[in-house]
Amino acid sequence: MIGLSIKRYSWCFILFMFLITLSVTVSFGQGKVLFLDEKLNGFTRAEEVRFYNGGNLYEYINGQAVFYLSYGFKRLEHGVYKKADKQYTVDVYELNSRLSAFGSYRQQRDEDADKLDAGAEGSILTYLTVFYKGPYYVEIIPTDSESEDIGTMRVLAAAVSAKIPGDTDIPPEVALFPQKGLIAGSERYVDENLLSYAVMGRGLTASYDQGGDSELRVFLALPDNNEEALKVYNGFNEKIKNGTLAKLEEVQGIKGETPYRGMAIMYIRDKYVFGCLSVKNEDMAASVLNQLYGTLKKKQLVQ
Template sequence: MKNSISLLLILLIVISIPAHAIDFPTIKSFTPESEVAKYNPETLYEYINGGADVFLSFGFKELLTKDFSYQELQFSVDIYDMGSRVNGFGIYKVERPVDANFLKIGVEAVVSPPYQCLLLKDSYYVKINIFEGEFRQESGKDILRKVSAALPGSDKQPTEFSVLPVKNKIAYSEGYSREAFLGIDLLERCVYAKYKKDSASFRYFSIVSIKEEPSKITWQKISEKWKHAEAGKSTVLYKKIPYKGYTGIILSGDKILGVADCKNLEQVLDLLNVIVK
């Protein structure tokens, strides 16, 4: 059993390796209207100013940007290389409108008239800003498909999300918080999704383990600060989050799994029991 888990983990890691850094791709049917401009972590603020901080917090690597025309539209295509698929997912979710019709183009995309389309593919977060011409939902989809086809890499959700249960999950509710998930400093690198079961709403999450900080170290750090409860043979760490009820985590194999937005400790234990199973 242990061997197959290790093999699965190796496979997940291999699948998670991002596509290589790219030159600006050739996009079929688009007419270039400018040279490519490049920005790195040091110069990003020259392009997007105060908005740069959040990109840097998600591990931003490089921005390539270029203007195009296509049919009656003129627009810029900004390709942010976030270094990893999960970081790309994180920044896309930070910038994405909360309530929109999400599209299965790349990993996910959204057309947000009057002027903007957003796309996530592999580790690339793409912002398309329309600045000339009448822009409609259909033309947005067309542009997004063309950009997605030109980009290398995977159009699947990052593998880190595979540990979260599928049942009762609210579609498109997944996210990745690089720091202070739920407003708690100890909860770094959390993938999460929202769930609804009967009248209860809650979030499952998992802390992504990294080389510098394996799950056991993270668990140890949190266990020094949070309360302990027993759940069968396992220990659950839990904490009351201001305004949001209880959250709890459990160490399962080499993964830390958690649940948030619970009414009480009993609900924490019940829902953790489900995720561990």
């Protein structure tokens, strides 16, 4: 009888310890090294990994934290790696989604930088290497000018990329934009303030060559539901002056002038609000929006 009780209490104790361990793991999950191992393909970590969350990212990068918070920042794993006389900081930001990581990358990458074969997209300069993979945005920065070596950074970037899980493709939403006339690499994504209007929420933009120095800017707002989409549509409608009705197949829209972006055209269909700004060539604008709408239908994203 006593033996049975001891056995029962032993199980209880084991279960209790398991739950304690589990709760500690969950509570301190942000402090667990996920990617920045002590050794990475010939590089050695020079100090303990540091972690930041939405509450203390400010302590690491001051006001620039606002940028990452706007992309749904969750966690930063920060490490310093050495190889021979070279040293680099590696920052792995976990953001809201693949789209958020894409948005953060595209907003900050230097268009003249060399391409980097790491993650979904990457670019490399002597003083900065950036790429993204899944919801992770990664920066590698030499700690001094002696470490500004592109070859060494490529090796480190490849090693970090290999540790990070996630898709190595560009997010599928980006492919909704028609390819004809698209200025390569011009697609952008923001989690808030699309076109710098709070009312527009999250969404994508892309630029098209209209000839000369003129670029047509196409946008696709991504509200959560039809009701929110209507708010977005009505909100942006307020910014359009001298509006007249526009039509795209069976879809009603509006066409008019905006203060800093010239002529704008906008449509709403189900939970999607799309349109373009800086319209110089109406035929071209109509063609791009037609193709975009066609893609939304083809992918059955709208009824």
